[in-house]
Amino acid sequence: MAWLVLLPCAVVALYFIWGFGAYTVFLSFTKSSFLPNHQVVGFAQFAALFDDPRWWVAYRNMFIFGGLYLFSCVIMGIVLAILLDRVTVGETIFRTLYLYPMSLSLVVTGLAWQWLLNPTSGVQQIMRDSGFEDFAFNWLASQDYAIFTIVFAAVWHGTGLIMILFLSGIKSVDGEIWKAARIDRVPTWRVYFNIILPQLRTTLLTAVMLLGFQVVRSFDIVVALTNGGPGFASDVPARYVFEYFFQRGKIGQGAAGAVIMVATMIMIVLPYLIFEVRRKD
Amino acid sequence: MKFVQKSVLVAISTVMLSSVAAVADSDVSHNWNAENEVAAMKVFRDKYEALGGEWKETTFPDTEQSISSTKTRIIGGKPPMALQSTLGGTMLEFAEGGLLQNMNDVAANDGWEEKLSPGLPAVAKYEGNYVAAPVFLDVINWMYTNNEVLKSAGIDAPETFDDFIASLPVLQEKGFIPIAVGGQSWQEAILFDHIILGVGGAELYDAVMSGDEGAVASPLMLKVFEQMGNLRQYTDEGKSGRSWNDTNTLMVSGKAAYFFMGPWAAGGYSDLGAEGGKWSCRVTPWSNGLTAVADGFQFIAVDSEDDKKAQALFAQAVMDKDTQIAAAKAKGTLPAVKGAKEEDFEGCPAKAVAAMQVRQTVTHWNGRKADIGNAVKDTVTAYWNSEMSAAAGHAALIAAMK
Numbered sequence: 001m002a003w004l005v006l007l008p009c010a011v012v013a014l015y016f017i018w019g020f021g022a023y024t025v026f027l028s029f030t031k032s033s034f035l036p037n038h039q040v041v042g043f044a045q046f047a048a049l050f051d052d053p054r055w056w057v058a059y060r061n062m063f064i065f066g067g068l069y070l071f072s073c074v075i076m077g078i079v080l081a082i083l084l085d086r087v088t089v090g091e092t093i094f095r096t097l098y099l100y101p102m103s104l105s106l107v108v109t110g111l112a113w114q115w116l117l118n119p120t121s122g123v124q125q126i127m128r129d130s131g132f133e134d135f136a137f138n139w140l141a142s143q144d145y146a147i148f149t150i151v152f153a154a155v156w157h158g159t160g161l162i163m164i165l166f167l168s169g170i171k172s173v174d175g176e177i178w179k180a181a182r183i184d185r186v187p188t189w190r191v192y193f194n195i196i197l198p199q200l201r202t203t204l205l206t207a208v209m210l211l212g213f214q215v216v217r218s219f220d221i222v223v224a225l226t227n228g229g230p231g232f233a234s235d236v237p238a239r240y241v242f243e244y245f246f247q248r249g250k251i252g253q254g255a256a257g258a259v260i261m262v263a264t265m266i267m268i269v270l271p272y273l274i275f276e277v278r279r280k281d
Numbered sequence: 282m283k284f285v286q287k288s289v290l291v292a293i294s295t296v297m298l299s300s301v302a303a304v305a306d307s308d309v310s311h312n313w314n315a316e317n318e319v320a321a322m323k324v325f326r327d328k329y330e331a332l333g334g335e336w337k338e339t340t341f342p343d344t345e346q347s348i349s350s351t352k353t354r355i356i357g358g359k360p361p362m363a364l365q366s367t368l369g370g371t372m373l374e375f376a377e378g379g380l381l382q383n384m385n386d387v388a389a390n391d392g393w394e395e396k397l398s399p400g401l402p403a404v405a406k407y408e409g410n411y412v413a414a415p416v417f418l419d420v421i422n423w424m425y426t427n428n429e430v431l432k433s434a435g436i437d438a439p440e441t442f443d444d445f446i447a448s449l450p451v452l453q454e455k456g457f458i459p460i461a462v463g464g465q466s467w468q469e470a471i472l473f474d475h476i477i478l479g480v481g482g483a484e485l486y487d488a489v490m491s492g493d494e495g496a497v498a499s500p501l502m503l504k505v506f507e508q509m510g511n512l513r514q515y516t517d518e519g520k521s522g523r524s525w526n527d528t529n530t531l532m533v534s535g536k537a538a539y540f541f542m543g544p545w546a547a548g549g550y551s552d553l554g555a556e557g558g559k560w561s562c563r564v565t566p567w568s569n570g571l572t573a574v575a576d577g578f579q580f581i582a583v584d585s586e587d588d589k590k591a592q593a594l595f596a597q598a599v600m601d602k603d604t605q606i607a608a609a610k611a612k613g614t615l616p617a618v619k620g621a622k623e624e625d626f627e628g629c630p631a632k633a634v635a636a637m638q639v640r641q642t643v644t645h646w647n648g649r650k651a652d653i654g655n656a657v658k659d660t661v662t663a664y665w666n667s668e669m670s671a672a673a674g675h676a677a678l679i680a681a682m683k
Binding site for chain 2: 033034035036053054114118119120121124138140141143146226227229230231232233246247248249
């Protein structure tokens with residue numbers, strides 16, 4: 001009777017994820033503008049999407065943000081995990097401190113960083129008021145650098161989780177390995193990099209998957225921190241899709257953006273997933 | 282598995298086929314939450330209640346959310362009876378979708394055609410039928426000045442575009458922010474409006490905002506972009522993402538000299554006393570034109586007789602001449618009905634009435650097809666926030682408008 005218990009959940013998941021997903025894909029091929037319209041027009045919405053310079057800015061930002069975010073979170077997460085593993089006193093305190101950002105919602109994270117980075121009231125102004133009059137840190141106001149402020153805030157928020165994932169991985173490694181390494185006089189850093197980390201491939205897979213989804217659905221932090229600005233320089237596909245879908249009354253074009261966004265992510269994640277799963281077999 | 286497949290199909294088709302609107306909640310969806318806007322709504326509400334209506338409202342922080350909630354509620358079958366918004370692109374889209382109520386009977390009984398100021402009946406109609414009630418006419422192109430700031434920099438409020446440009450470096454030298462601008466694209470587009478008016482007047486503005494390709498591609502528009510590019514250096518770094526209210530605060534607190542914004546900003550200056558003292562508002566001094574847009578209530582298509590009655594009653598209340606003039610005074614803007622006199626108003630709205638007698642009124646982009654406004658906003662925000670050349674900005678506008 002186990003299936004009876006699982007059924008409601010499965011139905012809900014099918015309906016809300018696959019049902020709505022399929023409907024969005026369908027909408028991207030229709031004439032839908034202000035309201036859903038079921039007249040199929042082929043790839044016209046995709047053509048309109050690809051013709052829009054705003055889309056390309058948002059699409060490029062997904063790679064800049066995604067790449068830097070994944071890379072920084074994983075590297076910093078691993079380094080912090082190793083350092084915590086080495087610490088003999090106060091591990092709990094450090095662990096809690098690094099995990100705190102996780103407990104904040106992305107909206108709060110975005111707002112807090114917006115205040116910090118605002119050139120006329122944040123860090124830049126504080127530094128200037130305290131005598132460093134040439135101090136400049138105005139990335140939030142710069143079309144070229146605004147996207148990196150989102151990376152900062154997101155990495156600050158996400159590193160703790162990755163750190164914990166790796167810390168639990170490192171701790172679960174057989175203690176005999178350490179004893180053996182000590183006898184062979186292997187330097188500590190080599191134990192980590194050549195023996196322990198290679199065993200944590202599954203942890204890495206988990207981390208990359210978790211962060212990858214975060215990249216695709218990055219919306220709230222962008223809205224709170226830059227709202228896609230200055231201009232639309234730090235826009236991301238999720239925000240673009242939202243704006244076209246709900247505010248501009250271009251449902252078809254928004255749906256086309258959503259399809260491209262998800263398709264891109266599948267193209268990147270699927271090969272990695274298959275590779276990792278195959279390796280295990 | 283068959284069952285699952287079937288239920289998914291049923292579910293999907295329910296979403297797709299769910300039909301439009303039956304029973305309404307008889308509420309009004311709106312985004313009037315600033316102090317003066319709340320006061321204006323109270324005038325309408327009191328009249329509606331006096332006529333025997335039962336007042337219900339749903340308030341949103343901005344118009345996009347109000348519109349998008351209304352749309353969702355229509356699809357869900359429980360729409361509001363009326364939606365307050367600018368009467369322009371969105372109204373046309375609602376009307377094209379067949380989502381608005383035909384109000385011809387109410388309009389005929391109440392004599393809307395004769396009541397409304399010239400030009401406004403057309404704004405409230407779709408294919409010859411009334412679908413909305415215009416209540417206000419907002420003049421958008423205001424220049425606000427902080428007179429104390431100007432005085433301490435030794436500047437008289439500029440009457441010409443050249444004087445305005447000449448005053449900017451002086452203000453910056455004195456440590457003021459010459460132009461207060463926020464970080465949302467519609468705010469930047471309002472600044473752009475003033476420059477078009479300055480360079481080519483009402484004629485150029487009307488031609489460009491009608492999507493006239495010749496006017497968009499003309500050398501005058503290139504000059505508009507050059508002028509706007511030149512203004513980049515005269516604002517502050519904190520502008521990114523800033524709301525119009527926060528931008529207005531820069532003015533009120535004496536940090537900035539000029540602010541280009543709609544009539545809604547005037548309410549923020551009450552701390553500085555009466556208009557003409559420490560602060561002033563002027564309809565773009567360097568232009569023969571003014572840009573205006575009608576604000577009002579779109580009536581959503583409802584089926585039940587009770588809802589229709591409530592709608593008719595609400596329409597009657599908001600189109601009552603004295604009520605509308607009282608609400609306009611409370612909000613600090615102009616009523617859509619005829620018969621408002623300059624002496625009925627004081628401060629900025631009085632200036633708007635006076636300007637309307639002598640200037641050419643053109644429809645603001647917010648009152649036109651949504652594509653035009655979006656093209657302008659997208660181009661202007663990309664141009665203003667970058668180091669893009671005027672020629673590139675101009676080319677982007679030509680591409681976006683085609």
